Amino acid sequence: MPRIAFYAGLRRPHEGYEVLRFDDVVTNVGNAYEAASGKFTCPMPGVYFFAYHVLMRGGDGTSMWADLMKNGQVRASAIAQDADQNYDYASNSVILHLDVGDEVFIKLDGGKVHGGNTNKYSTFSGFIIYPD
Numbered sequence: 001m002p003r004i005a006f007y008a009g010l011r012r013p014h015e016g017y018e019v020l021r022f023d024d025v026v027t028n029v030g031n032a033y034e035a036a037s038g039k040f041t042c043p044m045p046g047v048y049f050f051a052y053h054v055l056m057r058g059g060d061g062t063s064m065w066a067d068l069m070k071n072g073q074v075r076a077s078a079i080a081q082d083a084d085q086n087y088d089y090a091s092n093s094v095i096l097h098l099d100v101g102d103e104v105f106i107k108l109d110g111g112k113v114h115g116g117n118t119n120k121y122s123t124f125s126g127f128i129i130y131p132d
Helices: none
Strands: 005-009 014-017 024-029 040-042 046-057 063-070 074-080 087-098 103-113 123-132
Touching: 046 063, 046 074, 063 087, 074 103
Parallel strands: none
Antiparallel strands: 005 024, 005 123, 014 103, 040 103, 046 087, 046 103, 046 123, 063 074, 063 103, 074 087
């Protein structure tokens, strides 16, 4: 059975419309996750599980959207809305078939994300369930 798994947290805040670069890498078995780009690149075809949890920086009546992308296409979305709170979570998970070279990443689609230094308030993780 191949060993491919990663888990990373977000150290710094993000805002607007950008790929979230989860740069506090805790686990990266198989080295398929790249912290500099925030992207997982599939090294082996198969079925994978991904999860993300993103903490919104609020307090100003705004919302935050975070999308899980596969090769630039939305495969899951999550929203957090600020209703008299300073923080709220958006999270989702998916099971996807990937081919070699497919990229999976989380894209902020408006709003503000709280970074947590090393506290890992916002995280991204994934692993292979089984290969083709």
